[in-house]
Amino acid sequence: MQNLDSAFSALSDPTRRAILARLALGETTVMELARPFEMSQPAISRHLRVLENAGLILRRVEGSKHPCRLARQGLDEIDQWLEMLRTALENNYDRLDHLLAEMKSPNHLGGKDLSPGTPTYHPGDKDLSPGTPTSKEKNPHEQPDTED
Amino acid sequence: MQNLDSAFSALSDPTRRAILARLALGETTVMELARPFEMSQPAISRHLRVLENAGLILRRVEGSKHPCRLARQGLDEIDQWLEMLRTALENNYDRLDHLLAEMKSPNHLGGKDLSPGTPTYHPGDKDLSPGTPTSKEKNPHEQPDTED
């Protein structure tokens, strides 16, 4: 999903993170948001557009003011994607050597310490995939990614 | 923290997210990682460096191969920062109007539905940074951001 690009990208800028932090305190206007920064108003205006495109904020028009507030869409998408990494890290799927060692152990049948509730990512599962790691016939400029 | 910049920035690229998704399946080498992409090896190599600088992966040297695996540091930092947004959204701190309406209501003393454990962000609080909610006497040209 291309939106993950814009969401993560939006968050990669400290000014924009500061804006979000301010909005976490409550809805406010563009001028209010711009004030703490030594930056022109158009610059802030564009930062807001970036955040809006990323689904991280919402704007409404109220007379001549355009109050902004946080939106959950962008955060949700990001969180959802990150969940995959969290799971992998929690279950040490990142340590292939570790897994291999375990496979070789006499009681590998018992399975690891995977709590039964957690989604199971097996190394080798096609699904988790960065796209389709193997076949790659089409569009020379497409990248295999999780989020399509 | 400047590292949030690099962490979010690292995640904003689809190729790098795909690499992370692959690593979620297990530790693997650079060539392995590069294979699914129609991209030169140096390009992948640099993506890996970006991920490493962001604290999202770790590399070790094993003979002529350099297996990579996920690291939790980067993810933890990101998660920690995002927590602020989650809290704000959960508690509707983003809706100033909503809060104001509530203040005016006869029983505003009861306080909102803030669960007692949650950090309290009051709109109007001078401190914009939910990261370090209290003290923050900074130089006039610093940007009010969570991560310093």
Place this chain on the structure above:
DNA sequence: TCTTGACATAACAAAAGAGTTATATAACAA
């Protein structure tokens, strides 16, 4: 030792990002 495989690094071009000033627009106030 010579060669090959698995990387890393350097140099460079193209594209994207971030900030600036100038200017347009719409709502308000006088």
Place this chain on the structure above:
DNA sequence: TTGTTATATAACTCTTTTGTTATGTCAAGA
């Protein structure tokens, strides 16, 4: 109507990012 405030858009510059090719290094084999 006119001036002012709040904000958006445009045009432009400077810097960073991303990918490319060329090349260097180190380990493993023959």
